[in-house]
Amino acid sequence: MNVLEVEGLRKNYGRVVALDGVDLALEEGYVMGLVGPNGAGKTTLAGAVLGLVAQDSGGVRIAGLDLKSRPAAAKEKLGFVLDECRLVASLTIGETETILRSAYPRWDRRAFARLLDRFKLSPKAKVKTLSKGMKTRASVAMALSHRAELVVMDEPTSGLDPIVRRDLLDAVGEYMEAEGRGVVFSTHVTSDLDRIADYVALMEGGKVRYRLSRTDIETSWALCKGGPDLDLSGADGLLMGVRRGPYGFTAVTGRKTDAAARFGPALVLERPGIEDLVVHLLDGGSR
């Protein structure tokens, strides 16, 4: 079953097209990373899935429930971590839990207590006294404590130190061990996605330009490096996003066997990171 289905989603802010007919689906049991440059539409897409952005057209379904016609029921299936902490500063974590308990019928007090314990957070701590990392940990604990079928995380790790980031990613990984769950993870920190994402949606100009699975990336894609004298004529469809420098070029290919056959040992093929794919596929072509 798909935990998320987005169909033809459009959103304009005046003349600015934020989402231009986005189609996207995520099956249960998988983590999808959303990556792209600033202004690509990642946060707008996350906002639309959370019901925060009033879409112009198109539809969003969470675990089979239409977000527009059944918003409360659909959002019961959703957990979320926003780009910044939006908890009420004057409340304690415990008071915030009281509110969340009344919001989510499937709220799991023991799971929340375990996560607080794991993140070394006290329910008596006021939100305004927490550091950025602590606030994010609290938000993650809240997102993962009501058996959500889809968890949407919008830039949760930006500005956090590596220890906090590792903690959060581990918690998400463990959450995914239960059946029927999926995570959408929007970020600029592509190394986080290298660790946990099963799929990556590369966004640019309000569209999903590429949707790649980890298997695709491992079996078909490669980061290509070659010297300045290598003749690339006729390789337009084979090498993508060629970036030239004084000592040669880099590019990516989605047909690494063909690329290896075409260029032979003159072309070095490496396993690409997600950052390599973003830089070469979303940067507007050759340089």
Place this chain on the structure above:
Amino acid sequence: MKFLLIKDLVTQKPNLALGTLYSLFFYLLFMLTGETSYSSVTVVFSSVAVAWMVVLGSAMSDRGETQKFFMALPVSRGRMVDGKFVLLGIGALIGFLGSGLVYGALRLFGVPVPGPWFQPLDLLKILNGLLILSPIIPLYLRFGQAALRVGLVVLMAVFVVLQVVLLAASAFGIEGAASAVFGVLDRFKALPVTVRNLGLLAVGLVVAAASYAVSRLVVRRKDF
């Protein structure tokens, strides 16, 4: 919607406690000014004041754009608007009960408070106080808490300026405009009190219905 009300009541705990103190303040104030039926006046003042204090306090608690967090929780946009109007009623109820508590306590300690605590007409007055001010809700929903604060200051300033202008007009013999305004007020005051309040209720209901409709429209299109 239930969790939104819980959120508002949890965040407004200090204001709710303060509400009972307001009642005490109003009782003492009117006692000192020699008002003859100040119990009745106090219950109206307390109910309306606490209701608006809670709603405004709830708006102010959105300083960190907390609405974004709460709108991602399981609630529809329409229910979020309903919650604000229900909160107004809950605040009024708490102010009403708070003033009753103070009234009872004062009587218990032998303070000569004129009775009764409230009269049926007071309920109508409370309702009017709530309805007439309801445009504050769509204002907040459309422009946010910062604009609301500015709006309230401007509104108060307009009232003060209006009063000063009317007083100055009377004092300096510019009788025309001032006497016209005072004339309308006098004619209104000459109406029987029930008719006056029922008239205000009709106006209040229209204003509140418009506020509710505008609020729903604003929230339906809003990006949080």
